[in-house]
Amino acid sequence: MKRLLAVALMLATILVQVTWAPRLTIAGVFPNLALVAVIAVTWRSGVRSGMAWACVGGLMLDLTAPGPLGPHAVALLAGAYLTGFWTRNVDSESALHPMLAAAAGTAAYSILLVAADDTLGLPVPPLGVAMQLLVAASVYNAVLMPLALMLVRGHLHASPAARVSSA
Amino acid sequence: MYGRSQSRSTGLFLILCASMLVLAMVSEQSWAAGVRGVAKSALAPLESAMTQVAANVDRVTAGFGDVSALRTENQRLKAADEALRRQIVELNAAAKENATLRQALDFERSFGHRMVAAQVVGRGPDGFSRTLQIDRGTADGVQPGMIVTTGAGLVGRVREAGPHGAIVQTLGDPQSRVNVFLSKSGLQGTVTGGPAALQVEVEHSLGMTAVSGEWALTSGVGGGYPRGLVVGELASITHRPSSTSDQALVAWVNDPAGISLVLVITDFVPS
Numbered sequence: 001m002k003r004l005l006a007v008a009l010m011l012a013t014i015l016v017q018v019t020w021a022p023r024l025t026i027a028g029v030f031p032n033l034a035l036v037a038v039i040a041v042t043w044r045s046g047v048r049s050g051m052a053w054a055c056v057g058g059l060m061l062d063l064t065a066p067g068p069l070g071p072h073a074v075a076l077l078a079g080a081y082l083t084g085f086w087t088r089n090v091d092s093e094s095a096l097h098p099m100l101a102a103a104a105g106t107a108a109y110s111i112l113l114v115a116a117d118d119t120l121g122l123p124v125p126p127l128g129v130a131m132q133l134l135v136a137a138s139v140y141n142a143v144l145m146p147l148a149l150m151l152v153r154g155h156l157h158a159s160p161a162a163r164v165s166s167a
Numbered sequence: 168m169y170g171r172s173q174s175r176s177t178g179l180f181l182i183l184c185a186s187m188l189v190l191a192m193v194s195e196q197s198w199a200a201g202v203r204g205v206a207k208s209a210l211a212p213l214e215s216a217m218t219q220v221a222a223n224v225d226r227v228t229a230g231f232g233d234v235s236a237l238r239t240e241n242q243r244l245k246a247a248d249e250a251l252r253r254q255i256v257e258l259n260a261a262a263k264e265n266a267t268l269r270q271a272l273d274f275e276r277s278f279g280h281r282m283v284a285a286q287v288v289g290r291g292p293d294g295f296s297r298t299l300q301i302d303r304g305t306a307d308g309v310q311p312g313m314i315v316t317t318g319a320g321l322v323g324r325v326r327e328a329g330p331h332g333a334i335v336q337t338l339g340d341p342q343s344r345v346n347v348f349l350s351k352s353g354l355q356g357t358v359t360g361g362p363a364a365l366q367v368e369v370e371h372s373l374g375m376t377a378v379s380g381e382w383a384l385t386s387g388v389g390g391g392y393p394r395g396l397v398v399g400e401l402a403s404i405t406h407r408p409s410s411t412s413d414q415a416l417v418a419w420v421n422d423p424a425g426i427s428l429v430l431v432i433t434d435f436v437p438s
Contacts, residue, residue, distance in 0.1 A: 011213075018289040018300070019217040023424055028363045029294040047176045051183060058187070061292045063210050064300060066326040066334045069203065070191030072292065074184050081180045088173065113295060120191055125295060125341030129361060133294040133341075 007056055013037050014060040027136040032106065034061055036141050038076050039083045039105045040148040043098050047084025054080040071116035078112040079105035095146060102145040103138040110134040204305070204329030211302055211332035214289035222427075280393070282316075282430040283307050288332070290423075297339035297360060299323070301429060304331045314432040320397030320420035321345070321385060322429050324437075333431075338365055338398065339423050346389050347398055350382035358383060358398055358417055365399060365417040376413075377404055383417055390438030 017033040024030050034057040042050025058073025065072060086101045110133065118124045125133070194203050283303055291298035303309045305328050315322040315335045323337040336343060343360040347367065354377050356369040369377045381401045387394030399417040406413050 014292070015210075015213055015217045015289075018292055019214055020221050022290040023221075025424060028361070032293055034292070048179065051176075051179060055183060055187070060210075063207050064214070064289060064292050065296055066291075066298055066336065068191040068193075068195035069206070070187040070189075070194065073187040074191075077180060077183055077187070081176070084176060110295070113293070116188070116191065117295075119188075120195060123342040129341045130295070137294060 006053070010034070010037070010053060010057045011060060014057060014064065017061075018064045026140065027132075029133055029137040029140055031144055032109070032137060032141055034058075035076060035079050035106060035109050036102060036144050036148045037152070038080050039098075039102050039141075039145065040152045042080045042083040043087055043101065043149065044152050047080060047087075050080035050084060051077055067117065067122050068120060071113055071120065071122075074116050075109040075113040078108040082108045098149055099142040099145045103142040106138040106141045107134055110137060204327065206329075207327065207334070208304055208329030208332040211288055211300060211329075214300060215286065215302055218286075218288050280432045281434040282432055283309060285309070285333075285429050285431055287427050287429060291334075295341070297337045297341070297343075297423065298326065299335040299337055299423075299426065299429070301333050301335060301431070302331065303431065304329045304333050306330045308433045309333050309431050310433075312437050314392055314396075314435055314437070315429050316396060316432065317421055317426060317429055320399070321392065322421055322426065324391075325431065335429070337423055338419060338421075345392060345398060346386045347383040348386040349377055349401070350384060352377055352381060355386060355388070356383070356412070356415075364402075365419050367401070367415050367417050368412045369404075369415060370412050371410075376406070377401060377415060379404060379415075392437070393432070393435050 013033050017031070021030045021033060038050055038054045038057060041053050054076035055073050058076040059069060061072035061076070062069040083101045083105050086097065086104070090097045110130070114124050114130055124130070193199060285301035285303035285307075287299050288302050289300035299315075299322070301309075301315075309325060309328050311325050311328050311333075313325045315325060321338060323335050323340070323343065325333050326336040327334045338345060338358065338360055340360045343358075345358045346355070347358050348355050349369065352372075352375045354369050354372055354375055356367045356377075358365050358367045367383060379401050383398040383401065385392040385394055385396040385398060397420050399419040402416045402418045404413055404415040
């Protein structure tokens with residue numbers, strides 16, 4: 001039941017991302033709600049939960065994007081893994097670290113997504129454009145991170161010990 | 168203990184990544200295109216419903232904005248009936264939709280191509296691919312490669328099509344390329360997508376210079392698009408005397424965030 005609810009929540013997040021979020025475009029990018037959600041879940045309840053959300057959310061994103069199924073899932077997995085690595089090594093109560101993790105996670109997501117597309121022979125944007133989008137998206141998602149953490153706080157309760165054991 | 172848990176999560180990460188890459192390679196095969204199309208079409212009704220909810224929210228917020236403006240403008244409207252105001256807002260929205268549909272119909276008549284009208288139900292998931300999702304697919308005659316327009320001008324091209332939905336690569340996509348000519352100078356160029364605006368490389372020609380305000384229309388060169396579709400207006404030009412081309416920004420006639428209805432040209436086959 002809990003898993004079904006998680007899948008439904010992720011589906012709702014994806015639908016909001018591909019229908020409402022593009023209205024909030026700034027500097028060519030709009031919030032990547034799925035990525036922010038994955039990073040927030042990883043931060044609160046550990047890297048395993050984050051990677052599970054990344055797989056589900058990534059496959060759903062792939063259903064809304066051109067190309068094969070998989071690249072967005074790989075990119076989200078990278079974001080979750082990097083965040084998990086981050087949480088093990090920093091003070092998790094600090095407000096700044098989740099934002100930095102979101103920025104780094106977005107950078108990892110973007111690089112992996114472009115690399116996966118390139119590997120699969122799909123068209124990729126020019127390097128300059130990709131870098132511009134990467135930086136703008138990193139800043140945007142980092143700003144949204146505190147809000148995302150507040151939203152998941154009510155749903156996910158995990159002590160630092162649980163997080164370590166989950167990792 | 169800590170090191171073991173870290174290596175376990177690293178192992179899990181690598182296994183999941185490998186699985187997803189295998190899935191990507193399998194789903195990319197031509198024999199899997201049908202299943203992939205069906206899977207992608209499955210989300211279209213949900214996206215359509217969500218888009219409808221978003222439109223209703225917009226309508227309500229627009230209504231609140233109107234009410235607020237009217238209150239400050241004229242005290243007499245304080246007594247206006249709420250239901251009447253809601254009706255006015257709804258009628259305005261319906262009139263706007265009617266105008267869009269009429270424009271599309273006029274365009275179809277004058278353009279002379281067969282077209283299928285489609286509703287935009289979603290957008291691409293991130294800035295790396297500027298795509299639209301529409302609610303028409305192969306069951307309605309929509310095929311990959313077909314050109315997509317609105318009454319105002321060119322939108323892009325169908326990239327993938329499922330039975331009841333399709334993904335359109337817009338001109339705003341960083342990988343998009345369209346050959347154009349300019350309405351006054353007749354100069355040729357190539358419009359490319361970008362994160363914030365469309366850009367065009369205008370080739371130099373003896374005695375001719377591109378000027379702001381010129382319209383860029385599809386040239387038909389390369390056979391990718393029919394000739395004469397409006398792309399946009401030159402907004403600003405950077406002249407480069409030492410180069411063989413000038414660079415300009417193009418104000419796209421279609422606002423990608425505001426497109427709700429598109430037309431798919433079904434009888435033009437790109438070469």
